[in-house]
């Protein structure tokens with residue numbers, strides 16, 4: 001059984017404009033203060049898949065509720081994967097996205113792990129283009145704002161037997177996002193959970209799937225209750241090494257050594273596009289880059305010795321967030337009031353300057369969406 005074929009490649013997208021597009025005044029009011037993930041544009045992309053017909057019926061239509069049979073597989077066995085990327089408006093009004101092939105390839109890897117069908121890289125990028133073109137007026141232009149794009153795939157065969165579903169659907173929706181840090185980049189405190197794991201050996205940690213997030217919500221609540229912004233997970237096998245946050249990768253700056261360290265990809269860590277881009281930018285600056293295990297003991301000892309000078313988390317939504325302190329009931333590493341580190345801020349500035357077209361795109365990371 002092959003789940004990889006696009007039957008008609010590349011797909012043709014049928015366009016049915018929404019009959020009730022929001023008025024300009026309403027849209028502008030939303031774009032003035034969009035928040036994150038609260039408002040959605042006027043349209044969405046849908047592509048259906050069946051085991052016999054492959055991918056078919058690619059279309060752009062009005063944004064609106066899905067109709068799912070109560071027996072739909074996704075509702076019972078969590079066969080679901082997603083992606084997250086952004087459309088950025090440049091100074092000249094043009095609209096771009098960042099390394100979309102990376103997201104497309106990761107969706108393919110996630111699909112393989114969750115026994116869902118793979119969508120071609122070309123069809124993935126075209127689906128994003130189609131949506132951004134029809135909803136281009138929803139791409140904000142205020143500093144550090146963007147249109148967050150959420151491609152996702154669900155199993156939607158109506159069958160309660162436990163096996164890979166024989167029907168699926170891929171969607172893209174879009175949500176305007178304001179600047180993550182409205183008044184300067186603020187360092188956060190992170191909660192270390194030793195009770196819960198995010199992913200085990202051979203599990204789904206490297207796949208971007210809803211199930212990973214569902215299991216991170218309880219420790220995330222514990223983090224909030226303890227005044228922390230996010231939760232850090234350790235490797236499930238030994239409970240000694242840093243894996244990642246619920247939805248962000250982690251980096252350590254060894255200032256004196258001019259070295260940037262991040263946990264290696266063990267299979268339980270999600271391979272972030274931001275992570276990969278930061279590794280490249282650090283190499284470009286002449287920093288030594290290491291992907292290796294980092295233990296909690298090393299974190300504690302090398303912050304104490306002064307070797308680790310900065311710690312930060314990264315992901316598409318917040319780009320780079322400085323970590324001031326790691327804590328739980330038995331430990332506190334770092335100073336909760338520490339300001340954002342110099343290298344943290346420099347990498348953040350450089351990455352966002354590339355994304356917003358303020359610096360040359362020397363690695364060919366940008367793809368134009370509006371033309």
Ligand SMILES: *Cc1c(COP(=O)(O)O)cnc(C)c1O
Pocket residue numbers: 084208244245246247248249270271272273274275314315316317
């Ligand atoms: C999406 C995600 C990240 C960040 O990946 P980016 O491609 O940089 O946005 C990190 N960890 C997890 C668990 C994620 O789901």
